[in-house]
Amino acid sequence: MRFASRRERRDLRRPRWGRGGLASRGHTDMSDVQAAPQVVEPYPLSNLRHSVAHLMASAVGKLFPGAKFGFGPDIEHGFYYDFDLSEPLTDKDLRRIEKEMRKIAKRSPEIVREEVTREEARKRLTEWGQDYKLEALELIPEGEAISFYGHGSGAEAWADLCEGPHVAGFQSLDFHFKLLSIAGAYWRGSEENPMMQRIYGTAFWSKEQLDEHLEWLEEVKLRDHRRLGAELDLFSTHADAGAGFVFWHPNLGVVRREIEAMWWDEHTRGGYKPVYTPHVSRESLFAVSGHLENYGEMMYAPMDLDEHPYRVKPMNCPGHVLIYKDRGRSYRELPLRWAELGTVYRNERSGVVHGMLRVRGFTQDDAHIFCTIDQLADEIAGVCRMVDKFLTTFGFEYTAYLATRPADKTIGEDEVWERATEALRQAAESIDLPLVLDEGGGAFYGPKIDYKIKDALGREWQNSTVQCDFNLPERFDLHYTDTDGMQKRPIMVHRAILGSLERFVGGLIEHFGGKFPFWCAPTQVALIPIREEHADYCRTLEEKLAGELFRVDAMLEPGHMNKKIKHAQKEQVPFMLIAGERERDEGTVAVRRRGTREQEVVKFDDFLARIRELRATKAIGLDG
């Protein structure tokens, strides 16, 4: 599971140059160029943002003479612009630039478009010393219009090689913007290229919308799993252990165990059998599988055992294949469904590790299905049903994508590709799962269905995947004896529902904001006596709860009730049971539900029945 990367969210793969504006600083007076084409109000938000990106670039150009400009498009939540500057920008510069933007906006009644010839464009950009722009100019296909968009006059005049469209001008428009952050970004997105400085910002038509967006960003920060991980004592990472290695604390260990228990239950129900495979194998295994060749950069360096190189596994599939190959297989055995919570290690580049979401050692909820092509549709349908079960249990909305054969560098017969892709389609249809087509998005070894989920904050993640594989069976020469006695090649299906426990649970922390559903909450019930003399009653309640394997924190130590309430609240404990004389005498408890301040006095047995229900149904909320 993963966040759809910022890159995806910003949709940069879309050809961008024209829309995104290749900007450049101009010193010509724009007053004599032709007026912009009529843009009818209201402008799309993307136009505004793109125009504000221009505004920002012009301010940067004014404040930092000699600035060179890269790309500056609008993106999902705002815009950015890349600059090549002689000195690094700081947050203080952002405020300065904002101020300058407001000034320029006031003096810029209109944004004007000017169409020029390629020669003229080249001449201008050369004159302005805009190297990146010149390169960008060459990206514009022959025959397409080449235009500049400019605003400001006199010393402030500024123009941008850009296709548009833009708003007509800044002066008379009511809009609101904020510059948010500075980061490095490679020119044209390639690490071969020089790094530029990128400024991110956002803009809206109303102050309210801007504020709302800024609040959303705050909420994202508050729910950050790294922050909650420390606050709720969930996990840690350590310089002493190295970057990208997660230590699960007891609180999160509980969450994981609950999820794993559900996972094994569902897999048992789905006809999967557990397998366990070693973390280390001889290097030659990964040579056969092809991982060494295609994935070698991600693998840890070999270690020497008895003068043979060994490797830590980056994937579980070769191990499962060895089990398959251990003896001959008959069609009668298929499909074989083998599941493993397999821990793998991958050498992620140092700059990418991120809390629990991007780590160097993680546990995949892996399984492989060995089946015939005729069984494929049913098998896929089974996986999709299981995906639905998990995603809805955690309250995620999702979209499934059918990724078909890539244009080149694939392996496998045309016919097999077609039949497998058709099987994926049929499977989805049989369970009424709509598929969005991702043409050519498959792996080189087979078509697949990928899932994207939406979390409570509306962010998209990718986690579940079902992939057909024609490659590994080939490489390992897998076969089974068919009804006619002939040796046939099975298809292998790789699938992960959660992706990795680390990424999934890290995502869950943010999705729930630390308020885990009752069934997997680290502590489910806190017992708080009003006075010390009520501790005995609490103790009897504790025994009953613990006897039914509920996770109870009996806060019986001396101290103030209010302090304990505050503590339990901070720990996001679903239920606090507060008990004094009245409760003890009546066999009741005062129940305080997470997130509320009201209490409800109920018979303890009624409470017990309620939480049994919550646990059994894996309800997300605490009602009912």
Place this chain on the structure above:
RNA sequence: GCUGCUGUAGCUCAGUGGUAGAGCACUUCCUUGGUAAGGAAGAGGUCGCGGGUUCAAGUCCCGCCAGCAGCUCCA
């Protein structure tokens, strides 16, 4: 890996060359309190690690480690 920034008590942070600070959390004592901070006292820091400059380094310089915002890449 790359660009920029950061690293001081468990947490949030102050401390710009001259003997380490605050709030919260923690411990102890007092407080017996009916639903989110009662009072007092106390403990807690190799200032990320290693070098260098200096009479003197948390503070300046270099290297490493880790983290943060991104880029690139990914479960």
